[in-house]
Amino acid sequence: MTAVTDAPAVPQRPRSRVWTKLRANPSALLGAVLVIFFVVVAILAPLLPIPGPLETDWLAVRKPPSAAHPFGTDEIGRDVLSRMVWGAQASLLAGVVSVLIALALGIPLGVAAGYARGWTDAVISRVTEALLAAPFLILAIALAAFLGPSLTNAMIAIGLSAMPVFIRLARGQTMTVMTEDYVESARAIGLSHLAIIWRYILPNIFPPLLVQATLTVATAIIAEASLSFLGLGQQPPSPSWGSMLNIAKNFLEQAPWMAMWPGIAIFLVVLGFNLLGDGLRDALDPRDH
Amino acid sequence: MFGFLARRILIAIPTILLISIFVFTLQKLLPGDPVLAMAGEERDPEVLEFLRAKYRLNDPIHMQYFYWIGGALQGDLGISLRTQQPVLALIGEKLPVTIQLAVMALSIALVIGVPAGVISAYRKGTWVDWLANVVALSGLSIPNFWLGIMLILLVSVKWGLLPASGYVPLSEDPLQSLQTMIMPAFVLGTGLAATLMRHTRSAMLGVLKSDYVRTARAKGLGERVVVVKHALRNALVPIVTVTTLLFGELLAGAVLTEQIFTIPGFGKLVVDAVFNRDYAVVQGIVLCTAVAFIAMNILADAAYRILNPRMRDD
Numbered sequence: 362m363t364a365v366t367d368a369p370a371v372p373q374r375p376r377s378r379v380w381t382k383l384r385a386n387p388s389a390l391l392g393a394v395l396v397i398f399f400v401v402v403a404i405l406a407p408l409l410p411i412p413g414p415l416e417t418d419w420l421a422v423r424k425p426p427s428a429a430h431p432f433g434t435d436e437i438g439r440d441v442l443s444r445m446v447w448g449a450q451a452s453l454l455a456g457v458v459s460v461l462i463a464l465a466l467g468i469p470l471g472v473a474a475g476y477a478r479g480w481t482d483a484v485i486s487r488v489t490e491a492l493l494a495a496p497f498l499i500l501a502i503a504l505a506a507f508l509g510p511s512l513t514n515a516m517i518a519i520g521l522s523a524m525p526v527f528i529r530l531a532r533g534q535t536m537t538v539m540t541e542d543y544v545e546s547a548r549a550i551g552l553s554h555l556a557i558i559w560r561y562i563l564p565n566i567f568p569p570l571l572v573q574a575t576l577t578v579a580t581a582i583i584a585e586a587s588l589s590f591l592g593l594g595q596q597p598p599s600p601s602w603g604s605m606l607n608i609a610k611n612f613l614e615q616a617p618w619m620a621m622w623p624g625i626a627i628f629l630v631v632l633g634f635n636l637l638g639d640g641l642r643d644a645l646d647p648r649d650h
Numbered sequence: 651m652f653g654f655l656a657r658r659i660l661i662a663i664p665t666i667l668l669i670s671i672f673v674f675t676l677q678k679l680l681p682g683d684p685v686l687a688m689a690g691e692e693r694d695p696e697v698l699e700f701l702r703a704k705y706r707l708n709d710p711i712h713m714q715y716f717y718w719i720g721g722a723l724q725g726d727l728g729i730s731l732r733t734q735q736p737v738l739a740l741i742g743e744k745l746p747v748t749i750q751l752a753v754m755a756l757s758i759a760l761v762i763g764v765p766a767g768v769i770s771a772y773r774k775g776t777w778v779d780w781l782a783n784v785v786a787l788s789g790l791s792i793p794n795f796w797l798g799i800m801l802i803l804l805v806s807v808k809w810g811l812l813p814a815s816g817y818v819p820l821s822e823d824p825l826q827s828l829q830t831m832i833m834p835a836f837v838l839g840t841g842l843a844a845t846l847m848r849h850t851r852s853a854m855l856g857v858l859k860s861d862y863v864r865t866a867r868a869k870g871l872g873e874r875v876v877v878v879k880h881a882l883r884n885a886l887v888p889i890v891t892v893t894t895l896l897f898g899e900l901l902a903g904a905v906l907t908e909q910i911f912t913i914p915g916f917g918k919l920v921v922d923a924v925f926n927r928d929y930a931v932v933q934g935i936v937l938c939t940a941v942a943f944i945a946m947n948i949l950a951d952a953a954y955r956i957l958n959p960r961m962r963d964d
Binding site for chain 1: 664665666668669672676677679787788790791792793795796797799800802803807897898899901902903905906909910920921923924925927929932935936939940941943944947
């Protein structure tokens, strides 16, 4: 045993070091548990023993929580728990897809600006600054208004509004990586631009983008809920947490449970992504290595 | 400072022009003929042609942009389809309401966020720090429109302490105005307080480790003097910058808060314009908020230079 303990420590690979730090952070773990819980619930929605989210029971209109309806029923007798579970799909989908849109557009533009510099950089940077000048939600509301109210358009609007942050981050990170010796060497041996970007730039700018993406999912979920609350996201009768709150605000006195559960769900899932994002940032912080 | 401001304003001009192109293009991307929307039930080809000529819609698109931006530079952002009022006059009418809400929200955020950040940094690693962080992260994660609904349910519906909605101008009845605005301001202020708390904590942690704080302690100064007079004063630089930059969040938050509490401000104007397809108003709002946001950025930079003597000589 002693021999084993005294043996020189095997240096951990960066990925396992990040994983170890993440596992040692209780807040990040709590965040991961919350996120995984909601993802599992959203995926298993069709298999769960609950009524359909659109099934109405006119004999159970605005009934408080009971054994038959643990979260109560809504204004036309639909099961609130079922709508919460199916609403998780809309909220998580909106959060993830809009961030994927922002990443898909933001990374190529940011890397192009940081790699090519010159005019490419000037044009992309000015456009990014212009987009950043419009407050996120105002821009998303304006885009959703012009595109028309639907969950897909809300995702596009949120994705486009979140894109400038990723352009700026990818550009900054690319410029930092470009000064590294290994990029210089890759250029010296005559690798193509695409090969340099694929092999050396992208893998090295990934960690901060991952942190930002995790935190932006939280922002995007709130943005989708806000747009749906305003009637610009998921359209009735399909459930989403934001649209449920939009209806619930009209029945606050008669059925307060209708407003309570969707808000708690948004809070928990957003808290989960925020905790996970904070944990990832700490785990990936190079100053701690 | 004058040279710095002139430089920053010059740099902002291309950004504002790009935003204007973006806002103009948005309307052009809309499906359907705008003249048909303007004409309503009218389908007489002569009337439609007259409207096209009047609004110069037969001109090339770049010329249409120049007419539009030319008008915008002279304060003409078009006419609201719904109210038939000039867009700029509408914005000017609603803005004071939102400014009152924003000032109250920011005051609440500063009163909660800055002391919480200072205490959290000073007690780093203790349960106080942990609790402050949990509360701040929760504040960032709670959708403010839901918080508003819950407060209406408790404070107005259950306890009957404050009105659930409405607005009374400050000039008309200050007390009632504050009564109607305190709950919306609290809802809007909590998220900002959380952001301010996190920035204050981070700034204070940096400052508390610095040599001058160590020197102040070595001189035998009391902890209160060290923290407030030496540490907080230096940590204020980033805090003031962040506060100025919270403008965007305030405006975005106001959209939902005003909707819930039925406050006739800028945010409600946005939502009403969106639902009435009043695109001139939506365009005007995006352009105005973007210009105001850029102005706040310049102010933040100016404040940074004023508060940080080392920056003044640059």
